[in-house]
Amino acid sequence: MLRKAALVEGSTLILLVLIAVPLKRLMGMPEVVSIIGPIHGLAFLVYFGMLMLFLSRGFLTTKQWGIGFIAAFIPFGSFVFERRQLSQI
Template sequence: MDISTKSFKVISILEAISFLVLLGIAMPLKYIWDMPQMVQVVGMAHGVLFILYVIGAYFMKEKLNWSWGTLGIVMLCSVLPFGPFYAERKYL
């Protein structure tokens, strides 16, 4: 496994964790306990990681010769709470 694959793997895991933190911790803090600050911080981090994930997925498509269908599945996984974990395990 080379550096670009390892980098995408790390980004994938961080993106998944940030999404889970956003949904499981930050959103309840905002809507139940009226503390919106966490959503701003975690939301920004998740947004940056999401963009890096999408760009990285395209580079992995080129590098690993994924079909467009595989890229579509990997992209779909980016919007599901545990999806990046699945994509990282199955396609890397």
């Protein structure tokens, strides 16, 4: 479940940063950010909740949790975290 949440969070961040924001800035289409932004926000909250759940149940170490949290703020970071850290779970 955390692996899926990481992939969804990473995908929505990519959509927001690489598509929605440039469309807003370059093409004057702020409505794209108004749509993708809340979707990404929800995806981030679900991902963060899953990180907390997995940490509390002992499936993640504190270090893995920290890496996963930081990865959520870096484009493609959640994909790397999912592949390198979560494949062990």
